[in-house]
Amino acid sequence: MARPKSRIWSGRGWSYLRLFVAVGAKAKAASAAFWSLFMFDLSGKTALVTGASGGLGQAIARGLHRRGAIVGLSGTRRAALDELAAELATNVHILPCDLADKAAVEALIPAAEAAMGGVDILVNNAGVTKDNLFMRMKDEEWESVLSVNLTAVFRLSRACLKGMLRKRYGRIIGISSVVGVTGNAGQGNYAASKAGMIGMFKSLAAEVASRSVTVNCVAPGFIESPMTDVLNEKQKSGILAQVPMGRLGTGAEVAAAVVYLASSEAAYVTGQTLHVNGGMAMI
Amino acid sequence: MSDVAARVKKIVIEHLGVDADKVVDNANFIEDLGADSLDTVELVMAFEEEFSVEIPDDAAETIVTVGDAVTFLEKATAA
Numbered sequence: 021m022a023r024p025k026s027r028i029w030s031g032r033g034w035s036y037l038r039l040f041v042a043v044g045a046k047a048k049a050a051s052a053a054f055w056s057l058f059m060f061d062l063s064g065k066t067a068l069v070t071g072a073s074g075g076l077g078q079a080i081a082r083g084l085h086r087r088g089a090i091v092g093l094s095g096t097r098r099a100a101l102d103e104l105a106a107e108l109a110t111n112v113h114i115l116p117c118d119l120a121d122k123a124a125v126e127a128l129i130p131a132a133e134a135a136m137g138g139v140d141i142l143v144n145n146a147g148v149t150k151d152n153l154f155m156r157m158k159d160e161e162w163e164s165v166l167s168v169n170l171t172a173v174f175r176l177s178r179a180c181l182k183g184m185l186r187k188r189y190g191r192i193i194g195i196s197s198v199v200g201v202t203g204n205a206g207q208g209n210y211a212a213s214k215a216g217m218i219g220m221f222k223s224l225a226a227e228v229a230s231r232s233v234t235v236n237c238v239a240p241g242f243i244e245s246p247m248t249d250v251l252n253e254k255q256k257s258g259i260l261a262q263v264p265m266g267r268l269g270t271g272a273e274v275a276a277a278v279v280y281l282a283s284s285e286a287a288y289v290t291g292q293t294l295h296v297n298g299g300m301a302m303i
Numbered sequence: 304m305s306d307v308a309a310r311v312k313k314i315v316i317e318h319l320g321v322d323a324d325k326v327v328d329n330a331n332f333i334e335d336l337g338a339d340s341l342d343t344v345e346l347v348m349a350f351e352e353e354f355s356v357e358i359p360d361d362a363a364e365t366i367v368t369v370g371d372a373v374t375f376l377e378k379a380t381a382a
Contacts, residue, residue, distance in 0.1 A: 185345055227341060 063088030066136040068129075069284065070119065070176065071102035071146030075245040076195065079271025080143055083279045085111065089141065094133045118170035119146050120164065129179035136295040141191040141282045144173040147213070150208045156167045162209045169213030174220060177235075181228065190233035191282045194221055195274070198241045198297045214239075218293055225291030234290040238277045241297025243269045267300030307354075308373045314349045315369060318342065328370035336369075345376060346372070354380055 028051050067084045071077035073095030081104060085091045090111040093101045096118050096161040105112045117128045147169045150161040177192050184190025198213025199207055218237050225235035242248060242259050248268055251259070260266055277294045280286055295303060313327045320328065321336050332338040347363045350356075350372060356379045358366070364370050 182348060185341075186348065230339075232343070 028158045049159060059285055062141075062279070062282060063241045064090070065140045065143035065282070066092070066132075066138050068092040068094060068115070068132045068136075068180075069141060069145055070094045070128075070137050070172075071195075072104065073278040074096035074146070076193040076196045076240070076243060076271050076274060077143075077145045078104050080278050082108070082194075083184050083272065083275030084141065084143070085281060087279055087283075089282070090136050090152070092136055092139070094128060094132075097105055119168045122175075125172050125175045126179065128178060131181060133180075137186070138183050140184070140187070140189060141193070142176060142180050143193045143195070143278055143282075144176060144217070146172070147195065147197075147210075149207065149210050151210065153206055154208045157208060159169075165209040166213050166216075169210065169218070170216045173217055177221075177224060182234070184233045185231050188232050189226070189239070190231075191222070192211075192224065192233065192235040193201050193278055194218075194234065194237045194282050195236075195278075196237040196239040196293060198239050198295065198301050200239060201293070201295075201303055212235050217263045222291045229290050232287065233283070234286065236281045236290060237293040238247055238274060238281065240274045241269060241295070241296070241300040243271060243274060245271070263300045267298065269298055304374070305377065310353055311350065311369065311372050311376060313344065314353060315372075318346055318349060326369055328368065328373065330369045331367055332369070333367070338369045343367075350376060356380065 062084060065088070067089040069077055069081045069084070069091060072081050072093035075127070077095065078100075081091050081093055085108050089109065090113070092113045092115045093104055094115045094117045095101050096116070098116055101114045101116060105114050112271045113132070115128060115131055115135065117124050119125055129139060148165055150165050152158070152161055173194060180190070180192070194217045196217045197210070197214040199211045200218055203211050221237055228235065242263060248256070274296050277296050281289065281294065295301065312323070315321070315326050315336065316323055319332075319336050319338055319342060325336060330336055332343050333340070338346070344363075347358050347366065351358050354376050356376070358375070358379075362375065368373055
């Protein structure tokens with residue numbers, strides 16, 4: 021019985037090959053649709069994270085990067101920024117900035133836009149504390165906290181609006197704090213700055229909502245960080261007694277809230293404060 | 304109509320989505336053309352882009368009609 025020399029060159033072989041190519045082309049066309057099945061996709065979006073040399077900022081940058089965003093890392097500790105950039109490897113830019121320095125703040129957004137081609141997502145995460153009893157608080161302690169935690173947030177948000185309005189897309193997110201809503205003894209300056217951020221962002225949210233730019237806050241409660249690592253057991257149990265969940269939160273849990281607010285799925289959420297505090301304050 | 308005026312009017316028509324015959328020199332962006340305050344900021348941004356000029360905030364505040372914009376930009380581009 022005569023048989024073709026090679027099956028692949030027979031008519032049937034060619035049709036298998038054609039089928040394979042056709043399926044490949046279909047799969048490629050469908051891949052955009054396929055990936056969009058996953059929520060909170062940030063592919064191609066550019067995100068600037070301030071305070072990215074700190075624990076929470078690193079977690080936020082990792083979270084955004086994992087969902088596909090190009091991230092700009094801003095912070096004061098260059099070595100920590102370099103280390104994180106090396107870990108993320110691609111789609112990452114280092115933009116050192118001291119938010120206490122007005123000129124540096126004003127240069128940050130233009131630098132980020134030049135490096136990344138724009139700023140679609142701004143995460144105002146950087147913050148400082150200078151705790152003191154109200155009666156003992158120095159003007160300098162008040163001013164330095166307000167300057168970094170509130171005035172720099174105002175300036176950065178103002179600077180990135182132009183690009184966002186033009187694009188008809190933008191996400192401005194502020195990392196506030198539970199104490200901005202509940203208050204906390206010894207943190208008059210810090211609580212004022214965090215409450216100020218909430219009021220400021222509600223106002224901005226109302227101004228730019230019609231241009232599809234959303235402005236929201238995330239208010240973490242007690243989160244694992246170098247700051248909480250140094251607490252002794254007694255201090256820790258005192259804190260945990262206030263948290264129904266009975267544990268500290270993680271940076272990744274705060275980052276997840278940021279990723280949500282940054283996503284296109286959160287397009288109809290603006291002027292809000294998302295509390296991530298283990299039930300510590302239900303507001 | 305000067306070249307500047309034509310370009311200004313084109314931007315206004317496109318941005319505010321208004322009829323060309325309404326975009327006259329004495330038309331006030333907010334009162335006559337239905338712009339909101341953010342529209343006026345965006346119009347200034349669009350003028351800056353179109354004419355490659357910088358319009359400082361205090362000058363921007365004086366641009367309230369189509370004619371104001373044309374006059375400002377004719378001066379700015381002639382310099």
